[in-house]
Each structure stands twice: as C-alpha cells, then as structure tokens.
Amino acid sequence: MKHTTALELKLDRNAGFFERLAFRPSEGQKRILTYLLMLVAPWTIASASGVEFHDIYRYVLSALNVLAMMAFFIQFPLAGRLRNLPWFANIDWNIRTHKRIGKCLGAFFFLHPLLIVAPKALLSAQDLQESAVAMITSANTLTGVIAWIAMSVWVLMAVFKDRLSIRYETWRLLHVSGFVVIATLGALHVTSVGSHGQYEQQFNLVWWGLYAATMALVLYNYLLKPRMIRSRPFEIREIRKISDCDWKLTIQSRSGSRVSFEAGQFVWINTSKTPFNLEQHPFSIAGGEIGTGTLSFVIRELGDYTSSLDSLQPGQTVYVDGPYGSMSVDQGRSSAGITLIAGGAGIAPLLGLLRELAKRNETRPVRLVYGNRNLDRMVAISELRALTSTMRNFSVQLVCNELPERGEPGLDIRQGVIDESTIRAAIEPGKQSDWSVYLCGPGGMISANVRQLKAIGVKSDHIHFEQLAF
Numbered sequence: 001m002k003h004t005t006a007l008e009l010k011l012d013r014n015a016g017f018f019e020r021l022a023f024r025p026s027e028g029q030k031r032i033l034t035y036l037l038m039l040v041a042p043w044t045i046a047s048a049s050g051v052e053f054h055d056i057y058r059y060v061l062s063a064l065n066v067l068a069m070m071a072f073f074i075q076f077p078l079a080g081r082l083r084n085l086p087w088f089a090n091i092d093w094n095i096r097t098h099k100r101i102g103k104c105l106g107a108f109f110f111l112h113p114l115l116i117v118a119p120k121a122l123l124s125a126q127d128l129q130e131s132a133v134a135m136i137t138s139a140n141t142l143t144g145v146i147a148w149i150a151m152s153v154w155v156l157m158a159v160f161k162d163r164l165s166i167r168y169e170t171w172r173l174l175h176v177s178g179f180v181v182i183a184t185l186g187a188l189h190v191t192s193v194g195s196h197g198q199y200e201q202q203f204n205l206v207w208w209g210l211y212a213a214t215m216a217l218v219l220y221n222y223l224l225k226p227r228m229i230r231s232r233p234f235e236i237r238e239i240r241k242i243s244d245c246d247w248k249l250t251i252q253s254r255s256g257s258r259v260s261f262e263a264g265q266f267v268w269i270n271t272s273k274t275p276f277n278l279e280q281h282p283f284s285i286a287g288g289e290i291g292t293g294t295l296s297f298v299i300r301e302l303g304d305y306t307s308s309l310d311s312l313q314p315g316q317t318v319y320v321d322g323p324y325g326s327m328s329v330d331q332g333r334s335s336a337g338i339t340l341i342a343g344g345a346g347i348a349p350l351l352g353l354l355r356e357l358a359k360r361n362e363t364r365p366v367r368l369v370y371g372n373r374n375l376d377r378m379v380a381i382s383e384l385r386a387l388t389s390t391m392r393n394f395s396v397q398l399v400c401n402e403l404p405e406r407g408e409p410g411l412d413i414r415q416g417v418i419d420e421s422t423i424r425a426a427i428e429p430g431k432q433s434d435w436s437v438y439l440c441g442p443g444g445m446i447s448a449n450v451r452q453l454k455a456i457g458v459k460s461d462h463i464h465f466e467q468l469a470f
C-alpha cells in the first residue's frame with residue numbers, strides 16, 4: 001500500500017483546480033499561475049463593465065493602476081503567516097515574491113503621478129505644469145498624495161532595512177503599521193479618483209472588499225493568532241552551549257500533546273512573557289518527536305537575542321508559531337541520491353533532514369558538506385561520525401576556512417570554502433541530473449552554490465534551499 005505523506009496530502013488539496021483544467025504544472029508554476037489569476041481578477045471585473053476609452057494610453061494606464069493596486073493588496077497575505085491557506089502556504093516563496101513585487105510596486109507608484117500628467121507634456125510645458133499643480137493641490141487627490149509620499153519612504157525603508165540602525169522588531173512594527181495606513185489612504189484614493197477601474201460605482205465594492213480582507217488579515221495575525229498560540233504553550237527542557245558560538249535549545253509542548261511538523265521546517269519562537277510581543281525569531285527544527293511535542297534547535301549567536309540565550313531557563317514558557325517552510329525529504333523522494341550542503345547555522349534544518357533519512361533507513365547515497373570558519377564552530381560531530389557507520393551509504397565532508405590544527409577521526413576535512421569542486425565531489429559522477437540537493441546557510445553562499453550546482457548539471461527543481469534571513 002502506498003504511504004501518503006502530509007506533504008502529498010497538502011499538494012493533493014492544492015492540485016484540484018489545475019487538474020480540472022487537464023494541465024499538470026509544477027508546484028512553482030502553480031504558485032505563479034495562482035498569483036496571476038488573483039492579480040488580474042479586479043481588472044477582469046472592471047473590463048466586464050464595458051467602459052470605452054478615448055485613447056490607448058489611458059486604457060493601458062488604467063489597467064496598470066488596477067493591477068498594481070491588486071498586487072499591493074496581495075502583498076499582505078504574502079507577508080502574513082498563513083500556512084493553512086493553500087495559496088499562501090509556501091512562506092519562502094511568499095517572502096521572496098513579497099520583496100521582489102514590493103520593489104516593483106515602489107517604482108510603479110513613484111511613477112504613477114508622472115505617468116498621469118505625462119501626456120500634457122506633448123501639449124506644452126505650461127499645460128504640464130498646470131496639470132501637475134492641480135493634481136498636487138486638489139482636495140480630491142490629498143489621500144493619494146499622502147499615500148504616495150508614505151509609500152516612497154516605506155519602500156525605501158524596506159529596501160535598506162539592514163542599513164537602518166534600528167532593531168528588527170521596531171522595523172517590523174513600523175513596516176506593518178505604515179503599510180496599514182498606506183492601504184487605508186490608497187483605498188480612499190482609488191475609490192474616489194478615476195482610472196482605478198470604477199467606471200461603474202459598484203466596482204468600488206471590490207476595492208472596499210479587498211481592503212476589509214486586508215485589515216481582517218492584519219487583525220488575525222497580530223490579535224487573534226497570538227491568543228491561539230497562548231492556548232498551546234511550550235516550555236524549555238534544555239538550553240546548552242554545543243560549540244564556540246552555537247546553542248542547543250529543546251522545548252516541549254506543556255500539555256505533552258502531539259505537534260505536527262516535517263523535518264526541514266521552521267517555527268517562530270517567542271521566549272518573552274506574552275505571545276503578543278513582536279520579539280519572535282524564526283529557527284529551523286533540527287530534531288524532535290511529533291508524539292511528545294518535543295522540538296530541538298541549533299542556534300548561532302549573531303545579534304541581541306541570539307547572544308543572550310544564556311538567560312533562558314529550563315521550565316520557562318515559550319510560544320511557538322508554526323511550523324512553516326516547504327523543505328522536506330519528500331521533495332527528493334524520486335532522486336538517485338541526496339546531497340546536503342550546510343554553511344554555519346545552516347546545519348540546523350539539514351540535521352533535521354539527515355535524522356529523518358536515518359530514521360527511514362535510507363539506502364540511497366547521502367552526502368553532507370558542512371562548512372564553517374573553524375572546527376570549533378562545528379556541531380553534532382560525534383553524531384555525524386556515528387551516522388557514517390550506522391547509515392547504509394552516508395559520508396561527510398567538513399570544510400573549514402581556517403586550517404584545522406587537529407583532525408576529526410573518521411571525518412574528512414578540507415580547507416577553504418564550499419566551492420564547485422567540493423560540490424562536484426559530493427555528487428556521484430554522471431548522476432547530477434538525478435540527484436537532489438538541499439542547501440541552507442547565508443544568502444551569498446546559497447546563490448553561489450545554486451549557480452555552481454546548475455553549472456554541473458543539477459536540475460533547478462532538484463535544488464531545495466532555505467536562507468537564514470527574510
């Protein structure tokens with residue numbers, strides 16, 4: 001009998017619509033198609049009202065305005081943590097798309113007033129000037145003008161987030177509250193000024209409906225969900241330093257009840273006194289037991305929070321939001337072999353995958369490439385060594401920037417970084433196109449390694465990665 005995994009069930013539920021169209025797109029194509037269908041929905045409704053345009057320029061501009069406004073509303077569920085809504089369940093893709101689309105929208109909305117007055121430039125400079133002044137000073141466009149200024153500033157704040165010297169939590173509060181205000185002003189603007197689809201007054205109901213859904217989503221994420229999380233608390237079982245700069249944190253559901261997760265996923269952890277606190281950090285599940293509700297993490301000291309883990313106490317309450325993430329051993333179930341590539345803290349989800357493969361008595365070749373600045377930063381070394389003898393076909397390649405003073409019996413160590421030659425050696429020659437590769441680590445390492453993997457013939461849809469940053 002075929003064993004159906006949780007992931008397959010999830011995919012089956014998502015599949016219905018496209019299968020009915022007798023079309024079998026990949027998971028990535030389904031996400032893009034779903035996004036495009038949502039995107040064009042308001043314009044399709046607006047077009048159905050049969051409006052006639054005097055010129056093609058106004059037609060194109062109006063269509064772009066409606067598409068951009070819809071893309072703006074979709075930004076909220078993309079950034080929300082909606083794992084139960086199949087359309088928005090892949091949080092890694094959502095966040096990547098949210099960032100890309102956010103930049104495009106920033107540029108489009110910045111150009112929006114210029115595009116409206118641009119045709120006047122063909123008449124005369126004076127016409128252009130009068131039109132621009134009328135647009136800025138009219139009471140009718142005030143909400144739009146404020147939204148335009150706020151949007152420009154808030155998009156820049158998002159693009160340069162890492163260069164602002166403010167705490168991540170402060171930035172997140174500003175980001176969400178700022179865009180709630182912009183959505184409110186934007187909704188007022190598009191329902192009161194023409195060229196946003198409302199040739200029939202009823203069309204404004206579409207915009208107000210989308211606005212209401214957006215606000216409901218924000219309230220769900222910041223008020224309702226924390227209350228639900230409060231009703232199923234966890235507590236710390238163990239907090240222990242396991243390398244020069246890494247900690248092992250083990251938590252357990254206080255009621256001892258089951259917790260469903262898949263190896264490779266992550267959760268948001270909140271160790272403050274209230275689930276409403278915005279200080280929540282994403283960490284990958286490195287191990288755990290579904291039955292007893294136990295989860296363990298490998299956490300690297302990096303900033304304020306991760307450098308104060310020694311203040312956590314066994315027995316302390318922990319609030320957990322998740323699991324999230326789509327990395328799973330099932331993604332590589334039909335491949336000839338599996339390579340796991342970890343950089344620094346990136347070992348966490350890959351340890352989870354490796355432990356799951358060991359539990360399933362994996363017989364296919366499994367290779368782990370694990371890079372760090374030096375040996376003192378490596379974690380779980382004795383477990384890895386033990387797995388090389390207990391798993392049927394498993395080997396480890398350690399990679400250190402600094403030349404190690406000592407060796408690790410039974411484990412191979414290379415000096416340098418994880419480069420193309422290291423990766424090539426971790427995949428059986430000639431099998432590249434049948435191999436699955438999982439990566440986790442800093443963004444720079446992932447982009448370089450993904451390029452190298454493609455160059456040596458690993459298929460794009462066989463490459464699965466998790467970046468340790470949003």
Ligand SMILES: Cc1cc2nc3c(=O)[nH]c(=O)nc-3n(C[C@H](O)[C@H](O)[C@H](O)COP(=O)(O)OP(=O)(O)OC[C@H]3O[C@@H](n4cnc5c(N)ncnc54)[C@H](O)[C@@H]3O)c2cc1C
Nearest residue numbers: 168280281282283284299300303304305306345348468469
């Ligand atoms: C999906 C995912 C899984 C992760 N898994 C692990 C893991 O298993 N082990 C591990 O050591 N690290 C992991 N990280 C990274 C970890 O979340 C950050 O190192 C940690 O939140 C930094 O917090 P800080 O206050 O110590 O550092 P800060 O100095 O505040 O931040 C350092 C960096 O982390 C980012 N960051 C800070 N807080 C958050 C937050 N709440 N949400 C998202 N990004 C934030 C900041 O933008 C900054 O780039 C993961 C990150 C993501 C996105």
